[in-house]
Amino acid sequence: xxxxxxxxxxxxxxxxxxxxxxxxxxxxxxxxxxxxxxxxxxxxxxxxxxxxxxxxxxxxxxxxxxxxxxxxxxxxxxxxxxxxxxxxxxxxxxxxxxxxxxxxxxxxxxxxxxxxxxxxxxxxxxxxxxxxxxxxxxxxxxxxxxxxxxxxxxxxxxxxxxxxxxxxxxxxxxxxxxxxxxxxxxxxxxxxxxxxxxxxxxxxxxxxxxxxxxxxxxxxxxxxxxxxxxxxxxxxxxxxxxxxxxxxxxxxxxxxxxxxxxxxxxxxxxxxxxxxxxxxxxxxxxxxxxxxxxxxxxxxxxxxxxxxxxxxxxxxxxx
Numbered sequence: 001x002x003x004x005x006x007x008x009x010x011x012x013x014x015x016x017x018x019x020x021x022x023x024x025x026x027x028x029x030x031x032x033x034x035x036x037x038x039x040x041x042x043x044x045x046x047x048x049x050x051x052x053x054x055x056x057x058x059x060x061x062x063x064x065x066x067x068x069x070x071x072x073x074x075x076x077x078x079x080x081x082x083x084x085x086x087x088x089x090x091x092x093x094x095x096x097x098x099x100x101x102x103x104x105x106x107x108x109x110x111x112x113x114x115x116x117x118x119x120x121x122x123x124x125x126x127x128x129x130x131x132x133x134x135x136x137x138x139x140x141x142x143x144x145x146x147x148x149x150x151x152x153x154x155x156x157x158x159x160x161x162x163x164x165x166x167x168x169x170x171x172x173x174x175x176x177x178x179x180x181x182x183x184x185x186x187x188x189x190x191x192x193x194x195x196x197x198x199x200x201x202x203x204x205x206x207x208x209x210x211x212x213x214x215x216x217x218x219x220x221x222x223x224x225x226x227x228x229x230x231x232x233x234x235x236x237x238x239x240x241x242x243x244x245x246x247x248x249x250x251x252x253x254x255x256x257x258x259x260x261x262x263x264x265x266x267x268x269x270x271x272x273x274x275x276x277x278x279x280x281x282x283x284x285x286x287x288x289x290x291x292x293x294x295x296x297x298x299x300x301x302x303x304x305x306x307x308x309x310x311x312x313x314x315x316x317x318x319x
Contacts, residue, residue, distance in 0.1 A: 001027040001189055007057035009043050017043040019213035030183055032192045032200040035210035041193050045159055049078050076100055079150025079158035083165050085142045087134040093145055094130040100153040118148035122178055140171035160192045176202055197237055201308035209233060221304055222277050252306060253288050253296030261287055261294040
């Protein structure tokens with residue numbers, strides 16, 4: 001859906017922020033750009049909506065060069081969420097969310113309905129919040145509004161530039177969970193910049209690790225952890241998650257109720273982490289069986305959260 005073809009960004013002072021990178025972001029994918037400060041990740045994101053002009057190469061969206069789009073149309077059809085929440089302080093929450101739909105001349109009743117729908121999606125009661133000003137909301141609530149404002153005109157693509165990094169850990173974790181739940185519902189193409197590997201592991205379908213304007217490794221969270229390309233990747237991740245004998249599948253599974261489960265597709269409770277990852281690479285959830293009976297299930301997100309937690313703790317965790 002979004003393709004980078006030999007993209008380079010050079011500034012007038014001679015700095016090369018992005019150095020001839022090529023990759024494709026698939027439709028409906030949660031794609032995370034990560035790397036240390038100065039790696040080029042934010043520049044890469046901002047070139048998608050032409051906030052930063054590219055120097056060489058071509059970016060296409062659905063096969064059409066971004067330079068061939070009307071710039072206002074291009075940006076109206078992309079949601080954009082910043083670290084700085086950037087709500088207009090003199091406007092109500094409803095007015096903030098309604099900005100792009102109003103620019104696109106939606107009928108007022110449609111805008112009102114859309115605002116209610118979006119606030120409900122992120123757990124904010126429309127009757128309580130629509131007429132409040134941003135100063136009356138907590139930081140986490142304001143960032144929720146920032147997220148749904150980016151979704152207001154139902155864009156296909158949402159760009160998110162370290163949107164949660166300024167929040168306290170509890171608010172940040174809650175918003176990550178909200179965003180994962182939201183993505184399952186709305187199925188947008190999300191391009192997300194972060195410097196936090198744990199956040200990337202938790203959210204991403206694929207991770208693009210950058211350094212000095214180049215792509216060091218692009219792959220799934222599992223590939224980044226278990227198949228690092230080089231020492232830089234290993235050091236950035238912090239530690240490798242080893243596949244060992246202390247992995248106990250039953251301690252990660254959740255309850256499962258189905259009168260007629262398909263036992264042929266279930267995996268044994270004694271399966272190794274490697275075997276579980278192989279199955280979850282093919283499907284979102286696997287059933288777990290013991291003595292010929294399904295005893296639970298495990299989804300991809302729970303496993304990724306466990307791996308991220310292990311990385312955060314700096315080593316092995318008995319599960």
